[in-house]
Amino acid sequence: MSLKKSQLDGYRSKLQEELAKIQRKGRLEVERFADVSDTAVQNHGLAIEASEERLSRDKEEAIRAAIHRIDDGEYGICQECSEPIAKKRLTAQPEATFCTSCQEGQEKEASWEPRFQDAQAW
Ligand SMILES: [Zn+2]
Numbered sequence: 001m002s003l004k005k006s007q008l009d010g011y012r013s014k015l016q017e018e019l020a021k022i023q024r025k026g027r028l029e030v031e032r033f034a035d036v037s038d039t040a041v042q043n044h045g046l047a048i049e050a051s052e053e054r055l056s057r058d059k060e061e062a063i064r065a066a067i068h069r070i071d072d073g074e075y076g077i078c079q080e081c082s083e084p085i086a087k088k089r090l091t092a093q094p095e096a097t098f099c100t101s102c103q104e105g106q107e108k109e110a111s112w113e114p115r116f117q118d119a120q121a122w
Pocket residue numbers: 078079080081082083098099100101102103
């Protein structure tokens with residue numbers, strides 16, 4: 001099943017491109033907020049920023065890990081069940097760590113949160 005070198009190279013350059021995009025975006029945002037002098041606006045902006053930044057940091061980490069897996073020859077293998085990840089999935093999301101079914105299992109677990117909002121409506 002293993003991926004050909006040319007395919008791995010393709011995924012690698014896609015991942016590196018994605019990584020460069022995230023890093024460029026991060027720099028732009030730091031410059032934008034450096035211009036804001038109003039503390040309230042700044043704090044509000046930073047709060048939004050923090051969650052966005054966490055997302056892009058997670059993504060950045062996932063991309064770095066994927067590039068690492070290419071180097072280690074483990075790329076395209078699900079980290080949960082060790083089955084090959086579908087090429088279609090890798091093409092859409094080259095940093096994917098899990099196969100489709102393991103990913104779905106994870107998302108189901110993540111949505112198991114108490115619904116405080118419903119309780120507070122009363
Ligand atoms: Zn799996």
